[in-house]
Amino acid sequence: MSAEVVLSVDHVVKTFRVHQQRANSLKQLIAARGRNVFDEFLAVDDVTFDVHEGEVFGVIGQNGSGKSTLLKCMAGILRPNKGSVRVHRRMGVLLELGAGFHPDLTGRENVFLNAAILGMGRKEISQRFDAIVDFSGLHKFIDQPVKTYSSGMYVRLAFAVAINVDPQLLIVDEILAVGDVSFQRRCMEKFVEFRNDGRTIVLVTHDMGSVKNLCDRALWLERGRAVDQGDPGGLVDAYTERMLGGSQRSEDGPSRRGSGELQVTRIEMMVGDDQAPVSRLRTGDALRLRLHYRSDTSVPQPVFGVEIATLGGVAITAPCSRDVGMVPSSLSGEGFVDVSFPCVDLLPGTYDLHTSVTDFNRAHVYDHLQGAMRFDVMTGRPYETGGIVSFRPEWTVS
């Protein structure tokens, strides 16, 4: 890329001291004979990258991978032990909104103070003051002390200040996750506006969707080291793949209840015409679920059901075999039941699968597997930014 480098992170190393017995008082220090016992913890290990003008750069990684430490080094809050961070543009950092607010001062006074903390001059703040208040929509409350504000108002004002500092380089940490829906939308609009203005954004996030959607390039951190950087699409897929590993069970494992005359012993997931079982799929794939069952006695008119739910427990779909009249007069021994979904338009995320076997009236439960399987949906076609499921929209403008 030929565009100018606006942020360069050069072999940055940051370690923390993890104190076994932290001498926080002189007494403890004297008792330890002036020595503090500590281990060095390597939070960021030799990370190098450049961010170019007009680029949206994503940083992804698990909790504890060093993302936040790296961000604080970029922001100048922490000083790296080795290496350097060079910033060539006016930088704005959205790390925590309203960090410098003082509850006893009014909204107006806090706007001035907060903007000054972010490095603005007095004249500049006066010029932008109206824009800030407009964006926050808090005209009526601007002369009230901020301790009377609701948390929503607080965040709105803080964001209004932060965004109006007018940075050429914006560093954002998980900010899209705060506030209500309309506030998040407003943030999003502002970011898109920023990007379209040709400004540079560094986004540190867990949200793979926004990385794929917004970023031009991404960096993947793991245990403080840069695993890879480059095209966000490939990176996010590789990252998701790695993070999931073989784990496909829900965290507590499945829990079984029911009288047990007929049990689901195994579940297989297959995509398309492929016979090989998989543990994840892409939006829009054709999915086949195979429920293997076993029964020691003959069970009359069993009804099989599956339920796909979000991790929050919201059932997205919960069909059972009786819905289509496919109820055998009786089953015994071993076998399997297939249920096919021609296209699963679940949007990227993690979902739970529950299964059940009941009698015809769905009153008596033979077997119920809560959290029988946990699976991931990765980005496919169609792609949408929000929601759980796609209804395959078609857009026309006239």
Place this chain on the structure above:
Amino acid sequence: MSLRSAMAHRNLLYLLSLKELRTRYKKSVLGWLWSLLNPVSQMLIFTVIFTYVFKQTPEPGNPSGLRNFPLYFLAGLLPWNFFAITTSVAMGNVQSGAGLIRKVAFPHEHLVFSVLIAQFVTLLIETAILVVALMIAGQNAFVWLPVLLVVYLLWALFTAGFALALAAANVFFHDVQYLWSIVSQVLFYATPVIYFPQIIQLTALRRFSTYGPTGAFVGVFHQLMYDGRAPTWAQWAYLFGLAVVAFAVGAALFSRLSPRFAEEL
């Protein structure tokens, strides 16, 4: 601590100082008056104690001929309070600024300097009242104001050195603030604020009280306001040296430690 980032954030310093001044008496009925009532009440207490309990007769001012213990006392107490309050509030300010320090990059020394400036403004207002009182008592302290202001600035530099060093050390060891409240009390009695240094019998103690760092400054404040006498060149040199050394040591310590504030707080 760099001059460039400090300059870039000078607006922040201004607003933080304003905040210090504004929030202090925000909820009180008398508000600003408290900052005046405090030294006045202290003055009344000590005057009663030293005129009626310990029966001290004030030395006459030389050459002013003034014989007034409360005025002698105030001339030293006001700058002393500036020193004591600034150092202790600065420590608290850096500690309570933890939320800010961990989330935003800004020159940390402004948390100290804002206290210094706010307290200096308070000192100037209190001094104005002292000068009026002195004029009423017949001592023309007004003519000494320009000289006093220069000594005040040196005193502020000296105070800044202590405040920076203590605030930085306190981040790493919270004992520092408790230790300092004791040390500053000892210093208060070792400094001729509530007495005339000549009355001390023990030579070593008298010498420290007169020529020790804080004593030397307070002595000059008395000399200017109570006696009406200019400092000698030797005194100027001594005060200047004290101020520069204290500030240099404090600033060096602070800039060495402040990059680690964000992880230690």
